[in-house]
Amino acid sequence: MKRWANTGTGPNPAAGERQQGRRGAAIRRNLPTAGLLLLLVACWELACRIFEIPPQQLPAPSAIGRAFFENFTILAVQARASLAAAGAGLLMALLLAVLLAVAMDRSPLIKRFLYPLLVISQTVPIYALAPLFLIWFGLGLFSKVVIVSLVCFFPLAVNLVEGLEQVDPEALELLRTMQAGPWLVFRSLQLPSVLPYFFSGLKIAVTYSVIGAVIGEWIGARAGLGVFMLRSLHAFKTAQVFAAIIAVVLLSLLLFKLTELLAWLAMPWNRAGRNNIEEE
Amino acid sequence: MKPKLLLENISATYTAGAEPLPVIDALSLHVAPGEFVSLLGPSGSGKSTLLKIAAGLIRPERGRVFLDGREVTGRPARVGYMPQQDLLFPWKTLLQNAALPLLAAGVPREAAYSRVMEMLPVFGLERFAHYYPNQLSGGMRQRAALLRTILVESGLLLLDEPFAALDALTRDKMRDWLLAIWEQFKRSVLFVTHSIDEAIYLSDRVCMISARPGRIILDQPITLPRPRTRQITNEPLFLEYKQKLFASLEE
Incomplete structure (x- = not known):
């Protein structure tokens, strides 16, 4: 090898x-x-x-910076809780999206039934439903995971479905004349053709995931950046609210960059430069 | 002798449009083992459709397809099918692309790769095994695609205007090179083209197909001696064939 x-x-x-x-x-x-x-x-x-301007109303950037570093350990602990919810939700969304996209690709009938439902599901304001999830699934991590996965599911599923639609039919025919099995077809053609679509979906989904987790925590949770934000707000520590916002932004950026890195690693053919070899 | 490929009374209709459009009408054709047959005709005469029917990718409306005497109508049989675009997968290196048919046949990866490596020099690609297709020139990509087609290890090659996308000079080189490869591997070839010169230069037999709906209007054996060089295009016999094929096209 x-x-x-x-x-x-x-x-x-x-x-x-x-x-x-x-x-x-x-x-x-x-x-x-x-x-x-x-x-x-x-x-x-x-x-x-x-x-x-009174700092409760609008703290100066210097005060926010100070709040950020003074609360750094607390913020880190809360960020870890939010990240757990975001990560678990993202994973669940991914699993669901892949299953549905593959099912829709295999059967046009399933696609005809499910695709409109998928779109409609996105028009339901998930954040408004969030309090219900709290009633159904409790204050723990799971209600946050559900909210995050509902928010992240759509961009992933839509991009995966579109990616599978774009697989070159001529290339599929070519593999049929080689009598390639379904696993080889998936591995050598479908998966790599879908990857660019998958990663554009994932880039959107990861940024949604942090926001989804924070909003879920806002409505009710024991830990997380959303909880910290709400507590600071109630204590009129506005600088701390901003510090938490910075943490959310940094976390989202980190996940976004991580996704870009993942895409770069997963698609080595994209970075091979053109050599412009002349005919011999 | 049993023909390698036999197409019997094939009819096909294009149904995607508003009204059904007959593309091929009761066409019969055979390719003997080791024979190089060109299918020549105007564009839109159903040449590509016929090739797809021969490859089992399309089921004809009427008629039957035999491969080595076995009926394979409408079933993808193991054939070396090469469409107009090279269809090299951009995410695979030349080595990985060429190894695909071997992997499809169940050859272990290691063995498949060494098999490709052995073949690369024949195709003048030995320095480029680990290049991605977009790093290669048009002629190299076409050669890589042909290598992949040969590695299907079927006795039959179905080539659909493989050189149409290349510039004239590269095309000339690729023709000579294809002949050399064919003489080395002795496969049966059904070659679709719309260039009369190309058809005569390469083939043992040229089948002229009419405009839609496609029928064979001339089945012309080419008895020019082999191996052929480019001087042959000036021989009186070559020009005679050319005139004959032209004339049949006019009718």
């Missing part, structure tokens, strides 16, 4: 250099965004000081 285990970047010596160049370009591309953000924060800080 080892002899063939080339990931494809091997024969392309320029790839390393290009990688470095791309990273530099990425930093340069993000520079304006970072500058703008910094400018806004500076204006905010100045406004709070000049107009002497």
Whole structure:
């Protein structure tokens, strides 16, 4: 196996250099965004000081920063609880989405019945249903997992269904003339064709998952960033609310970047540069 | 001698449009073992459809398909089918792409890969085993696709205008190269093309198919000596065939 285990970047010596160049370009591309953000924060800080806005109403960025670092350990503990709900919900959504997408791909009848239901399910305001889940499933982790999975299910399922629809019929025919079995067809054609669609769905789903978990905790939970937010709000510690918001943003960004990394790892053919070999 | 492939009274109708459109009308055709037969005809004459029927991907409305004397109508039999696009999977390296038919036949991965590695030099691809298709040139991709087709290890190759997407110079090279490969592996070939020169240059026999609905209007044996080189295109016999095929197209 080892002899063939080339990931494809091997024969392309320029790839390393290009990688470095791309990273530099990425930093340069993000520079304006970072500058703008910094400018806004500076204006905010100045406004709070000049107009002497009460910190309960709108804390200055410096106060928020202080609150973030003072409560860092608590925030980390609460973030772990939220992350558990988000992760478990995401996993459940993924399982459900894959099962349904494969079923819909196999049977047009199932698709005709289920697909409209899927869309309708998305028009139901899940956050409004959340209190009901609390009644049904209790204050524990499970009610949060249900909320998260309902929120994340849709982007995953829709993208998977679409990805399976886009599998090249000519390629399927080609495999039939080789008399390839269903497992080989899945492994060599369907799965790789679906991956880009799957990852666009997953990118949306992971960001939804943290928000879903926080809202679930808001409505009722024993731990989590949502609980921390609510407690801080009731104690008029507005800076802590903002600190929790920062934690939510960081957590979502982290999951998003992790998904991008996963996509990069899962699809090595996308990063193999074009070599533009001439005819020999 | 039993023909490798026998198409008997094939009729097919295209039904996706508003009215049913007859594409092939009671067409019969055979390919003898080791024979190179070209199917020549105007576009829209149902050549690709016929090839798909021969590969068992489409069930004909009427008629039967025999492979080695066994009826296989409407069932995908193990044939080396190569469509117009190379259909190399972009997520697989050249090695992995070419090994697919072997894996489909149940050959263990390790053995399949070494088999492909042995074949790569024949196809001039030995340096590119670990390249992805989008890193290869058009001619190389076509050669890789043909390697994959040959590795189906069926005695029959069904090639649907495999060189149509290439530039003229590359196409010429690929023709010579296909002939060399064919002489080496001695498979039966049914080759779809709409180039008269290409058909004469490559084939033992050229079947001219009419415009829709497709019927064989001329079955012309080509007795030019082999191995053939490009000088042969200037021989009087070559030009005679060319005129004859042209004339049948005009009718």
